[in-house]
Every structure is written in C-alpha cells, then in structure tokens.
Amino acid sequence: MIDLTRNEQVLQKNIDRAKERNIILPTFAQMRDPEQIPGKIREKLKDVGLWDINPLNLFRITWHNEPKEKGGQFGKPNFLVLPKELTGVDAKIICMVGKWFPTGCHKVGASIGCLLPRLVTGQFDSTYHKAVWPSTGNYCRGGAFDSKLLSCYSIAILPAEMSKERFDWLSTVASETIATPGCESNVKEIFDKTWELRNTREDVMIFNQFEEMGNHLWHFNITGPAIEEAYNLIKTDKSNFAGACFTSGSAGTTAAGDYLKTVFPNAKCATGEALQCPTLLNNGFGGHRIEGIGDKHVPWIHNVKNCDMVIDIDDEDSQQLIRFFNEKAARDYLIKQRHVDPALVEKLDYLGISGIANILCCIKFAKYYELTENDVVATVLTDSAEMYASRIKELQDADGEYSEAVAECRFKQHILGMKTDFMKELTYIDRKTIHNLKYYTWVEQQGKKTEELNALWYDPEHTWKAVENQAGEIDALINEFNDRTGLLKSL
Ligand SMILES: Cc1ncc(COP(=O)(O)O)c(C=O)c1O
Incomplete structure (x- = not known):
C-alpha cells in the first residue's frame, strides 16, 4: 500500500x-x-x-x-478508433491519445x-x-x-x-x-x-x-476509466470489449488493464515488449529502439497475475511505421488506395513509436484470438511523433525518398504482414515464472523483502486491491491541503 x-x-x-x-x-x-x-x-x-x-x-x-x-x-476523452482499412483486422482498435496531456x-x-x-x-x-x-x-x-x-x-x-x-x-x-x-x-x-x-x-x-x-494507482483510477468511457462512446448492441494491449516500460499503464478486467471480466490483457529485448517472452535481454519500454527486468508494479499474454514487436516494424505515418506519399496512399478517412490520416502524427508498437500488439492480439468486427481492443498512444522528429529524419537520411509504391510495400510488410509469431498466451506457471524474475531486480538488487514479493503474488487483497482503493483517502488529504491554503475559496 x-x-x-x-x-x-x-x-x-x-x-x-x-x-x-x-x-x-x-x-x-x-x-x-x-x-x-x-x-x-x-x-x-x-x-x-x-x-x-x-x-x-x-x-x-x-x-x-x-x-x-x-x-x-x-x-x-481523447481517442482514435482505427478501422480495418488501416489495420487489416476486423476488430476495432481504440487508441487513447497522450498528445493532449501537458x-x-x-x-x-x-x-x-x-x-x-x-x-x-x-x-x-x-x-x-x-x-x-x-x-x-x-x-x-x-x-x-x-x-x-x-x-x-x-x-x-x-x-x-x-x-x-x-x-x-x-x-x-x-x-x-x-x-x-x-x-x-x-x-x-x-x-x-x-x-x-x-x-x-x-x-x-x-x-x-x-x-x-502511485504510478499503478493513477493508471488504475484514471486511464482505465477513460478507456471504459471511450468504449461506451463507440459501442453498439453487438460490441464486445475483447481486451487491451500495453507495452510495458514501468508497467504503470498495465494497471489500466487491471481496472478494465474489473468492468469486463472476460477481457484479456496483453503486455508488449520489443523482440530485441524479450524479457517477458523468454528471459531475454538486449538493446532496442522502442523508446520508453522494455528494460531487461520486470517492474515491481506489474501485476503479472493479470497478464494473459505477452506479445513481442520487432523494433524495425515500429521504426519503419513512425516514418510511414508521417510521409505525405504514405498518407496519400492510405487515402487513395486503402480508403482510410482523411480526417483520421491527418491525425496519424498522434502516434509515437511505442504507440505504434501498441497498435501492432493489438493487431497480433486480434489475429490470435480471431476477433470479429464486433470486438474492440484498446491501447494507448503514450506520446506522439512530435517527440521523434530527429528519429524520422535519421530514417529519411538512411533510406532515401518515399513514393506511393514504397508506401504500399511498407504498409503490406509492416502492418498487413503482422503474424501471430513471437507471442505467448500465458499459463499459470508462465505468469509465475515472470513474477519470479522480479526477485533478481527487486530483492537481490533493490532491497525489497522476499515477503513483500510473495505478497504481490499470494495476497492481492492487501497489495494491488488495497492500493487501487486508496484514491479516495488520498483525495481527502488533497482536499484538506487545498482547504488549508484557502486558495480555492478565494478564487
Ligand atoms: C513513449 C513511452 N511509451 C511507453 C511507455 C511505457 O509506459 P509505462 O511506463 O506506463 O509502462 C513509456 C514510459 O515511460 C514511454 O515513455
């Protein structure tokens, strides 16, 4: 707590x-x-x-x-809904937009x-x-x-x-x-x-x-409900909330999935990482280019017991796509050849590199579970292309000009070509195996106690759930703080 x-x-x-x-x-x-x-x-x-x-x-x-x-x-809430024309899968993908945060x-x-x-x-x-x-x-x-x-x-x-x-x-x-x-x-x-x-x-x-x-608490209480709201805004009588996919850096955002499971008990949650650093998939390690995620360890605040699937994304796919989504020739291709709504195409700079990896996770998730047009999968666009102008320039310098023909190849390779490889639906033992990895970072290196580690696995009521319920108590302290400054009253 x-x-x-x-x-x-x-x-x-x-x-x-x-x-x-x-x-x-x-x-x-x-x-x-x-x-x-x-x-x-x-x-x-x-x-x-x-x-x-x-x-x-x-x-x-x-x-x-x-x-x-x-x-x-x-x-x-700010979100995009990605259609089949853009993703190649029938399920709709809700992407919460991080760009409009300070x-x-x-x-x-x-x-x-x-x-x-x-x-x-x-x-x-x-x-x-x-x-x-x-x-x-x-x-x-x-x-x-x-x-x-x-x-x-x-x-x-x-x-x-x-x-x-x-x-x-x-x-x-x-x-x-x-x-x-x-x-x-x-x-x-x-x-x-x-x-x-x-x-x-x-x-x-x-x-x-x-x-x-506090990271877990914020996403459980703020991001999770925002996704629920977005889903309620687009759902029809036939809709089914199938699940959510989040790549993990600190694993804070995965708490949104923990919230969504309380509202949609049949939903599945997948955690994504870079294939070049496959820690969750096979205890792997390595450098990669999806900034913000995947750090050769399992964060303390990842509620691994709630994780149904691990999905690895090749960082080359997300690198190629950050350029693709920001090239005029690719945008023209999407509008003319794929019939993607121009209003959506205009917003493709809302996607940062990890946001693209998140979308690719959703596509693989939809393929694996054979989702239909009634299914909805959710994710977040943590930041936007605004943070990666220098990365896009590096790719342009390395690979040269872009034409609509090149755009078509990239689209077919890096979006339509997504397969159900490098992913794993987790058994109880698989989850425990990931949880056990926490020992080496947190107990051996960072001074946590074995009992605390065990409590995260065996005693969710007094760990995860207890934290998730603390927002009200903290709000009471915040209200008291504001009362004592007197600033609200004198506005
Ligand atoms: C760009 C980007 N994407 C994804 C993440 C991962 O989010 P989380 O730390 O909530 O797992 C981060 C974290 O810093 C990030 O900066």
Whole structure:
C-alpha cells in the first residue's frame, strides 16, 4: 500500500509554499472526471497554454483535455478508433491519445500519481527535497514538469541515447538532468545512479516509477476509466470489449488493464515488449529502439497475475511505421488506395513509436484470438511523433525518398504482414515464472523483502486491491491541503 503517514510539520511547510505560489492541487476524482473541477479554475484555464509552466495546468493532467494548444477546456476523452482499412483486422482498435496531456505524454500523470501522496502527507518537503525522476525519458519529463508547477527542485535521470527532443526540452524545465550510460533498456544504470544519489545526498527523494504504487494507482483510477468511457462512446448492441494491449516500460499503464478486467471480466490483457529485448517472452535481454519500454527486468508494479499474454514487436516494424505515418506519399496512399478517412490520416502524427508498437500488439492480439468486427481492443498512444522528429529524419537520411509504391510495400510488410509469431498466451506457471524474475531486480538488487514479493503474488487483497482503493483517502488529504491554503475559496 502507499504509505500515508503524516508529517504535520513538513505538511504545514508545503501548505505555506503552495499558498505563497498559488498552487491548488487536483484530486484523483477530478483527473478522472474534469466536470468536477471548479468552474472558476476552468475559466482561468482559458488563458493558459497546454504546456505552460502554470500551476493551473495540474488540472490538465487528464485524458479529457480539449485538443487545443491554448485555452482548452474539457470534454470526452481523447481517442482514435482505427478501422480495418488501416489495420487489416476486423476488430476495432481504440487508441487513447497522450498528445493532449501537458508535455505531450500521459506519463505526466504517472509522476503526479507518485508525487501527490508524499506531498499531501508531508513526507516530501517541497522547500527542501530534490525530487529525483529516474526514467527512460517521458516520466522524468513529466516529473520535471510537475515539480516545476509545484515549485520544487527536480533531478531528471535518463539514458544518454534517448532522443534529442527529450534532452532539449528537459534543459528548459528540469533543475538538473543526469544522462546515464546506454540506451532504452539500460535501466540498471539508472537504478545505480539513484543509489549513488541516495547514498551521497541527504536532500534527495527518489520517485522510482518502476516500484512506486502511485504510478499503478493513477493508471488504475484514471486511464482505465477513460478507456471504459471511450468504449461506451463507440459501442453498439453487438460490441464486445475483447481486451487491451500495453507495452510495458514501468508497467504503470498495465494497471489500466487491471481496472478494465474489473468492468469486463472476460477481457484479456496483453503486455508488449520489443523482440530485441524479450524479457517477458523468454528471459531475454538486449538493446532496442522502442523508446520508453522494455528494460531487461520486470517492474515491481506489474501485476503479472493479470497478464494473459505477452506479445513481442520487432523494433524495425515500429521504426519503419513512425516514418510511414508521417510521409505525405504514405498518407496519400492510405487515402487513395486503402480508403482510410482523411480526417483520421491527418491525425496519424498522434502516434509515437511505442504507440505504434501498441497498435501492432493489438493487431497480433486480434489475429490470435480471431476477433470479429464486433470486438474492440484498446491501447494507448503514450506520446506522439512530435517527440521523434530527429528519429524520422535519421530514417529519411538512411533510406532515401518515399513514393506511393514504397508506401504500399511498407504498409503490406509492416502492418498487413503482422503474424501471430513471437507471442505467448500465458499459463499459470508462465505468469509465475515472470513474477519470479522480479526477485533478481527487486530483492537481490533493490532491497525489497522476499515477503513483500510473495505478497504481490499470494495476497492481492492487501497489495494491488488495497492500493487501487486508496484514491479516495488520498483525495481527502488533497482536499484538506487545498482547504488549508484557502486558495480555492478565494478564487
Ligand atoms: C513513449 C513511452 N511509451 C511507453 C511507455 C511505457 O509506459 P509505462 O511506463 O506506463 O509502462 C513509456 C514510459 O515511460 C514511454 O515513455
């Protein structure tokens, strides 16, 4: 469970700081349903840009933002529905759009989910602590952004080989940025750096997304219900919610699947990873190019008992497609030859590399389970092409010009050519095998206890379910915090 022990003295300092800097905190209930945000805050947001460093943007940590650069209000959740013309499978694929979060990525939610409980209990001292955000990119961008909105010092940690866009942006928002050796899957190096900081600097507080239950809590309570809402908006009398596929980085998003299973008990949840780093599929390891996912370990917060299937995606498919979706010749091909709705084609830059991998997981899932046109599968587009302009340029430089004929080949190879290879439907023993891998990272390396590990498997009531039910209790603390600053009343 998330520790909600209060430190009254520090809490008062946080309240005073918030009062001085005009910071009102959003509740989980408001992030889930922005209709609950006070009208006066919504009014003020009419003058605020989506990425502005303005504490009011804490209220935009929701799937329901109006898709606008500035002044947006709230409406239905942002999602696309991908049809057969684009995917080659009969089932419809719901893709939740992360682009319309501040920072252009839903990871800003995972980071606020980790920070809020410690802020409103006074465990984190916003006037003293440096918030450390270990990540492969977007989580530390989100953490740095949230920290800045809350007037806290932030330290972003990410591998040196992550995209230039991530580093450029961090240099303007994070108080400090530390690049650790390696690429996407070098998470051990990130963990080593956090230990070094912990052991040498008293004023740091680590928010390790791979083990923080606040990450799980946020996706269970916010992303899961947003997907349910999207499904309810498109369903017909014949519809069947067949399942959800999420590639895993910290495995925070997989908690949305845990929520969906409570609403649709027959739904199946699949976890995706890169074929070049097949840790879940066969205890494999390796470097890969799907930024944000698959890190040679099993995150502490992955509820593996709920995982029905593992699906591996060749990173070459997602690389080729990030270019494909952003080339004019390919877009023309999709409209003219495949008859994809031009309004949808225009939005294909909502897909980042891991979002594309997620869609490919859904396609493989639909093929494996022989889904029909009545079935719906859901996933997320964690970030968008906006984060990968330099990667697209690298591919253009390497492979040369694109024509509609090339586009057709790419489409047939990298979308229609998806097969049911490199995937596994998990038995009880398979799941336990994945769970057992946690031992080596978390007990041997990171100081967890064997009893804690066993509790995740044998005692879901007092681990996963207990966390998932904590949103109400944390909201009560957030409401008390806001009452004590007095800012809401004086709006
Ligand atoms: C681009 C991108 N995709 C996917 C993920 C994986 O999401 P999660 O950490 O919730 O598993 C991340 C995580 O940082 C990411 O940055």
